[in-house]
Amino acid sequence: VLRTEKPGRLQVKLPDGRSFRLGGNALLRLATASTFDLQRGQIIAWVNPGSQAPRPLRIRTRVATASIVGTTVFIEATDESVKVFSWEGTVRVVTDAGKQVTLNSGEQLAYEQAPTAPGSSPGWQPPRRLSRSELDTRRARSILLSGFNAPMETLPVIEKELGFSR
16 A cells, blocks of 8 residues: 655656556555556556556556556546546546546546536546647646656657647
């Protein structure tokens, strides 16, 4: 079990080339070498370029499981919502109801416990591509993406994939 409290954060690099960063008031249980249970908080996980992980990395939340192979995923789980975002590459999400969704770079899938806007309903919202301004804001403010001394190994891929300038 790994735990962080704001403003704490940590980074773990596994021997098979998978890495992740955990932050906020996070609680993560390492179920197996390739399956993590995110109870709450934020995680960004990736497979380091050139690594040959034997199977996809799966991150379970209370409402869905996201799987990655050679990609970078961000997940935020709170009592009110779960958000799965593909920083780069393809992320496969399977909801607890069995629905499968594939996210591509810059796309997000969100589960809302309660309506967030007039006319909206609780549950899964359709996947959507974030706007340029949303991507720029997320890139600038993410403590997990850039709040560490050493850059993520996949950061150059993210910047190229989503068109960030250096």
